[in-house]
Amino acid sequence: MLFSSYTFLFQFLPATVLAFAAARRHSPRAGILVLAAASLIFYGAWRPIYLLLLIASVAVNFSLALGMEDPLRRRAIGMFGVAFNLLLLCYFKYAGFFLDTISSVSGVPLPYTSLVLPLGISFFTFQQIAYLVDIMRGARVERDIVSYTLFVCFFPHLIAGPLVHHAEMIPQFKQAHTGRSGMLAARGLAIFAAGLFKKVIIADTLAQFASPIFAHVDEGGIVTTSWAWLATLAYTMQIYFDFSGYCDMAIGLALSFGIRLPVNFRSPYQALSIVEFWRCWHITLSRFLRDYLYIPLGGNRFGNRRRYSNLILTMLLGGLWHGAGWNFLIWGGLHGIYLSINHLWGSWRYEEKYRSRRNSRFGLIQTWLSWAVTFFAVATSWVFFRAQTLSGAWKMLTGLFGFGPEGTAYESQGILRLMDLPILVGSSWLLLIGSGMVAVAISVALFSPNVSQIFGYREYRRPADPDCFVQWRPNGAWAVFTALALSVSLLGMWQRLEFLYFQF
């Protein structure tokens, strides 16, 4: 069930909100019980058989955690639990990739049946690994199965994040927020509308300038420089508006129930360095990789060489988390190298100065150059992330720089799709319109405040972001803006494109 589907918006959500409100009048615990049940129904609506997998995963991890209350067995059970989760993830997500690789290297055909990847498995597995690791480190064991189930399965974040931490979720389930529920619901609705607009109107419109061109290079064709740049930049913007739109919708939905999810994006394309980019892009994944991989590997505690190898290894695994394929590995490796270069450059040239963006000593040209280099590095790395094949990625990259192999050049049919309604405009006009749309999207990403700034959103037990020049208020003007975003998105929803992060 997609957030941007009529079934979700007009059936599932109203029913859940009403049931939650009714249960909440009874007690907060009844409220979370309703949310847990609704979340399981939400997941089961996709493929009921995989609901059993989710329930089994939750039950096993909950039981293991209870067993870890005994200090003598804590470490052993914890290690077993982490291994169990990793095995589950590997079986569904990576077995095919590993067997394919072994098969192509050895030339021996290995029997393997391709499995449908259970939705959100990367997310709910990682969240539970973090929980077990934290208990090994001394965190409190949760004894309430309903709170634990809701922490893992809460439907706004279940399928595609943000990756939530037990310490920021479970305490919220035990508090009563009824005192401010109207205000939270209003803010939640406004944030949801913004996310829906980002997904349905911006990201899904940009998809038409990326998908057919990447499909063409994946099938062995080549692209001219102009189409290659259009496709790469369109995808760069599409993935941002798609994923951040999803996260905004998740935050808005959760807020309607009085629950605060962590922010996942803070204007990442405004970053002036790769380090800053990763502090603003998929923040909850970066946090997980830092706390449960990079730091345990040694972090920066054993000298620069070890620090860079840790960074590269962390990012390689971060790439692999997104999907089982060489392209994801290369994408992660590239970002590991970028981060290492960034740190090296920082310590060599600017020491800590580069960290403080918009420093008065950081001149306009340097600022612009830093942004351009960062954006260029990020955008070109998306080529590996988006292309289905290595040769496709290579052809797109060679297309970007105007050289490359022979092949059938991409020829557009010249059909513009507005809310999936086809309009014949011709190839050259399509290129022009696509470039214009990408330029508008880049401008929005660069110059507009992000959702948490506009809506004054505050994460759990954290201060709100500083005010910006646009501030949401529950007044008439914002009602009109929100209504416009909602109604335009509702019209565009008939195209039903999945969220990009569903595949991860």
Add this chain to the structure above:
Amino acid sequence: MLLILRSDVQGRATRWVAFTFAITGAVWLGLFAAVLTVANYIHVDVPSALAIKLPLLQSHPDLIFAGESRTEYQIDPELAAKLTGRKAGQAVNIAYDAGEPLAFLGAIRQQGESFADAHLVISVAPFLFNEGVRSAAVYPLNVVARLSVFEQLTSFLPFRIGTLIRFIRETFKARLAFEQGVAKGEVHSAAYGLSIIRTGEPRDRWPSNLGTHAHYANWDLSGPKAQYEIGALCEMARLVRKLTVVIPPWAPHYDRNSDELWRKKDDEYAAAMVNAGRRCGFDVLNIQGVSGLGDDNYADEMHVIASGIPIYTSYVVARLRP
């Protein structure tokens, strides 16, 4: 004091949510009406599903099978040509799913010379005339296009919004096909336009009777559907050499004698066709059963599988008057 302030904030926020939903409804309605206005403006009567079959007319056939799914999946034009002593390509099948007479009239107006000397054999189904059937999948789009935006909104909102959404989407597709010249482009349809249903539904999933079948639901032959579609048949009769309207049979599983509700509605619909035929000068071939065609030849309650195609085609062709 704090509680009063807090409840005031809560009240304001709740009013804001209600107000936002109200404006969303109004704005959405306005936008939707605007999109419908555009769709009505750009509408062409030939849908893309028909446009991709029209290149078959490049072989100048003089026997053209048209209509809805029971011609698309049941009439083999190659066999029909053989049985009538024509060369291959002299008979073609341009029927498409839920194909409506108005669409074929649109095609005749676009390519009049291809139809002028042809015998047009067009199948019809009750849902094309029964105003009670309003579902998105089968409501004739050219009838929707003939309604004003206000009529469209009041006829289909809120529960039949899918019909209007399909109308908008199909209209843009039809306009695209028109602008790309698909109807006069390359031939993409194999087997002279025949499609085949490969697998059938299990018998226990067929409807138990036809009196309450969706095609006969809320029986009403007095609405715009009947008016426009019968009007289209009459207009068509003037523009082609000969027009035969075929009422195809349902599976033999269903017995007219034991289903009075069905018999009554079906007779009324067949009579409407025969009356129109008398008035406008076209033949009506009302097929209530085909000898040799059993339930085993059917994929569902109304469509035959491959084994039934030659039997049905031979039956129809044998009954066409020159």
